[in-house]
Amino acid sequence: MNKSDCIVFDKVTISYGAEQAVRDVSFSVPNGEVFAIVGESGSGKSTLVRAAFGMLKQANISGQILLNGTDISTLSDGDWRQLRGTKISMIFQNPSAYLNPNRTVENHFKDLFRAHGESYDVSRVIDMLNLVHLTDGERILQSYPFQLSGGMQQRLAIALSLILKPSIVFADEPTSALDMLVQASVLDLMKEVTQALGATVIIVTHNIKAAARIANSIGVMNKGQLVEVGSSEEVMAHPKDEYTRILLDSVTKVV
């Protein structure tokens, strides 16, 4: 492990029962960089980030995942509860699925602060809302999630995931539930905000052009294996693997 690496996957294999979803995957992400995992549906992208977020209790994981030097397999449930939100956080595909329709935006933030034993700080929340371009903070805080558009909900999800300043953020298809113009602006925003906070990001997407828009480096997954890793420029301009070339040809969306 390099001292500047935030996360290291070392020969990681993940199986659900007899099915191997991820096979012998190794890569690392330096602190403060954005790494995109791309590949078609079923290639094992979500399995990889869910394992790193401690969400795969039912799967069998071999190899090592080191988060800031700590092997995550040694973490207790209590350690995970403490880590999530403060040191690591996750942005999911569909924010409306995990925003509580009965809680105001402000209560979502209050719950988060309380869950991590921190006192609620409204000015810090308003600053974060500004950072994600939800500029009318006072009004937004009193709103319920359903009163926000899909793009605004995803900006809110980003704000919630970053408010406690995690060192790493996982984002699993964070824009695929949004229309195309909004997708691009949310990706740009994620890059801007995580850079401003110095957070490391691992983003999962099936769209290699979206990946190149936001990431320093790209890893291409095919049938559970990492078939190519390189800087976004290298992978886009000089793809080495045949499957990467197929992915590039297949992307028609201009994100």
Ligand SMILES: Nc1ncnc2c1ncn2[C@@H]1O[C@H](COP(=O)(O)OP(=O)(O)OP(=O)(O)O)[C@@H](O)[C@H]1O
């Ligand atoms: N909870 C689970 N139990 C059993 N098999 C699973 C489970 N989750 C995923 N799989 C299988 O693991 C393989 C990889 O799935 P995964 O969701 O990681 O792929 P993905 O690349 O993220 O796909 P998508 O883009 O569709 O989300 C697939 O064959 C899938 O059926």
